[in-house]
Amino acid sequence: MGWLLGPIAGAIASGIGSLIGAFLAPYTAGIPAISVFGAILSSFVAGTMVLGKKRRYWWLGLTLIFLIPLFIYANRAIGLNGISPRIFIAGAFVDWSALVLFILPTRTLFTHWIKGSNLALVAAGIFGGTWTASGLSHLGAVAITYSIFNWPEEVWIALIGIVPLENLIRSFVGMVIGCGVIAGLRAIGLVKSREAIY
Numbered sequence: 001m002g003w004l005l006g007p008i009a010g011a012i013a014s015g016i017g018s019l020i021g022a023f024l025a026p027y028t029a030g031i032p033a034i035s036v037f038g039a040i041l042s043s044f045v046a047g048t049m050v051l052g053k054k055r056r057y058w059w060l061g062l063t064l065i066f067l068i069p070l071f072i073y074a075n076r077a078i079g080l081n082g083i084s085p086r087i088f089i090a091g092a093f094v095d096w097s098a099l100v101l102f103i104l105p106t107r108t109l110f111t112h113w114i115k116g117s118n119l120a121l122v123a124a125g126i127f128g129g130t131w132t133a134s135g136l137s138h139l140g141a142v143a144i145t146y147s148i149f150n151w152p153e154e155v156w157i158a159l160i161g162i163v164p165l166e167n168l169i170r171s172f173v174g175m176v177i178g179c180g181v182i183a184g185l186r187a188i189g190l191v192k193s194r195e196a197i198y
Helices: 007-024 032-048 058-080 085-091 093-103 106-115 119-149 153-188
Strands: none
Touching: 007 032, 032 058, 032 119, 058 085, 058 093, 058 119, 085 093, 085 153, 093 106, 093 119, 093 153, 106 119, 119 153
């Protein structure tokens, strides 16, 4: 939603959608407040991935903000719970890889591809952008949930393969749906939001 409506409207729309989903299907939400927070965060991040001058420095502030939960997460896992640094790095792959992709010029490269006319590049941009936005959303949420559940190293080891697979599937589904939505919106010539990047 952030790519369609911008960071603020996209975050609000995603938050409302997630809240409705939490009421209609509470078994899918885990902790509903954290699910809504994650949806808001993901769309906000996507909306800040822009070209040009508008909001072009928002990523700096967000990077600093996302370093805080990464530090809290790592400190709690390695410093307090004695999780092996190698296990933490592997288990938090989605989180730190998303942050790296957000910091690097890939942030604007994904946007450039989404904005282009080549559908294959639009798909690649949506896939990479979804990996990044969802990964940062996961980072924001997992810093909270790990403080609540404090899972042991055995769970970390199990999650090493599960979390990246989940984000990979999410990115693929986002790519398929996003390509269809963007192609459809372009085809019907609907007036797009001033904040839209497609």
